[in-house]
Structure formats: structure tokens, C-alpha cells
Amino acid sequence: xxxxxxxxxxxxxxxxxxxxxxxxxxxxxxxxxxxxxxxxxxxxxxxxxxxxxxxxxxxxxxxxxxxxxxxxxxxxxxxxxxxxxxxxxxxxxxxxxxxxxxxxxxxxxxxxxxxxxxxxxxxxxxxxxxxxxxxxxxxxxxxxxxxxxxx
Numbered sequence: 001x002x003x004x005x006x007x008x009x010x011x012x013x014x015x016x017x018x019x020x021x022x023x024x025x026x027x028x029x030x031x032x033x034x035x036x037x038x039x040x041x042x043x044x045x046x047x048x049x050x051x052x053x054x055x056x057x058x059x060x061x062x063x064x065x066x067x068x069x070x071x072x073x074x075x076x077x078x079x080x081x082x083x084x085x086x087x088x089x090x091x092x093x094x095x096x097x098x099x100x101x102x103x104x105x106x107x108x109x110x111x112x113x114x115x116x117x118x119x120x121x122x123x124x125x126x127x128x129x130x131x132x133x134x135x136x137x138x139x140x141x142x143x144x145x146x147x148x149x150x151x
Contacts, residue, residue, distance in 0.1 A: 003072040056114045092124045103143035
């Protein structure tokens with residue numbers, strides 16, 4: 001993920017800052033957003049994604065960018081405050097239990113019509129790459145049907 005400043009407006013001692021945010025994934029998917037930081041809050045003004053985000057995916061986008069955006073701004077999160085995906089979650093289980101949970105999350109997302117990889121990312125707190133590995137391991141363990149034929 002990359003974050004860079006767009007512009008800043010100062011008025012009466014307060015500052016409002018706009019930042020460009022880009023999430024790029026290895027499969028070619030990309031999310032570009034314009035985030036506004038003002039008064040300790042985060043707001044998304046514009047979001048463009050290829051492929052398009054579902055409403056569920058859009059709902060978790062702010063959680064994904066909050067931590068890196070706070071680091072860029074030099075803001076420190078409050079003690080105990082959640083600063084991104086996975087930070088408030090217990091560690092993801094290893095082995096067979098973890099693979100089974102990945103399969104459950106993946107199938108539940110498919111049934112809801114949302115991106116199953118993003119659902120696994122949100123549930124596990126892992127990156128897209130690590131989540132894809134977990135999904136492949138769940139397939140190898142027989143918890144998920146084969147994705148597509150390899151040539």
C-alpha cells in the first residue's frame with residue numbers, strides 16, 4: 001500500500017489534509033482512494049477500484065488504510081484503539097483448524113456474493129498474498145473444491 005499527501009488546508013489553527021491512497025494486489029486488482037484526515041477522524045471522499053468493490057468490501061476499506069495513513073500523518077492511535085485489520089483479532093489458528101476456518105469464510109463469502117479472498121483477508125488479518133496461500137492450503141486439504149484446472 002502506498003500513501004502520499006495531496007494537499008492540506010489550515011484554518012484557525014486546525015488542519016485538514018487530503019491523501020492519495022493506493023492498494024495494488026499481485027493479481028492486478030487495484031484500489032485508489034482520496035482520504036481526508038481532519039480532527040483526528042478519517043473520511044474517504046473518493047474510491048475507485050478495478051474490479052469494482054462490493055458494499056461489504058467498501059465497508060472495510062477504511063479499516064485497512066487507517067493504520068498506514070496514521071503512520072504517514074504522524075498520528076499515534078489511542079491506547080487500545082483498533083488501527084487496522086487483524087489487530088483486535090486473536091491469532092489465526094494454524095494447521096487443520098486454520099484451513100477449515102479459511103474454507104468456512106471462503107464459502108460464506110461466496111454465498112453472500114462478496115469477494116471470498118477479501119473475506120479471508122478480513123477474517124484472518126493476513127495480506128492478500130498470505131490469504132491466497134491459506135486458500136490454496138484449504139483446497140489441498142480437501143476443504144474447498146479445486147479452483148480451476150491448471151495447464
